[in-house]
Amino acid sequence: MKRLTMVLMxxxxxxxxxxxxxxxxxxxxxxxIRPTEVPFHSIMPRKQAMLLGQIDLPVAFRGLSNYRMETLTFEVVGFHGTYHAILGRPCYAKFMAVPNYTYLKLKMSGLGRVITVNTSFQRAYKCEVKCCDHAVAIIASRELAAPRKEVAKEAPDPKRSTGSFKPVEGSKEVLIDLDNTEGKTMRIGTTLSSK
Known part of the structure; x- marks a missing residue:
């Protein structure tokens, strides 16, 4: 079985x-692959993605003479991704791994020693550029055209003033500063108790 080299943690x-x-x-x-009917969200705006199923695969993190292997359950999807796989919180929990995003390192216990998985900033940058290019291609695709139009319809009108609401009955206009007659007012309810 081949190994994965481009994995997003x-x-x-x-x-x-x-x-x-x-x-x-x-x-x-x-x-x-075990079939499943459970969808998941947040991949594309306002759309759910259907899984093809789940699969259990062995995952190993290795050093020169030190390694750690666990079996992880993966959600299998049929669309294209820029990474080979995405390892989320279930992986962190299973391996009891601690990430440091600043230094691009992942640490976990191995056979008597700590395993440190790291990468270079150049490789991380190349992966990020590839991921951004992929996202731009998805956004430009016709598949997202309909959800974009729906989101645009529901977006708030930037020309509408946030203070342009209709007052309820039983309110009156009162000057904010009695010494200043610039006309700045506020509305206050007339049905409020004296407290």
């Missing part, structure tokens, strides 16, 4: 995600 994700094209590239039989 996402501490904000509640899922471990694997793309079908990466499963195929690794030589994993699709018959191992």
């Amino acid at each position: 996402d501490g904000g994700s509640g899922l471990n995600i694997m793309y079908t094209e990466k499963l195929d590239a690794m030589g994993v039989d699709r018959a191992r």
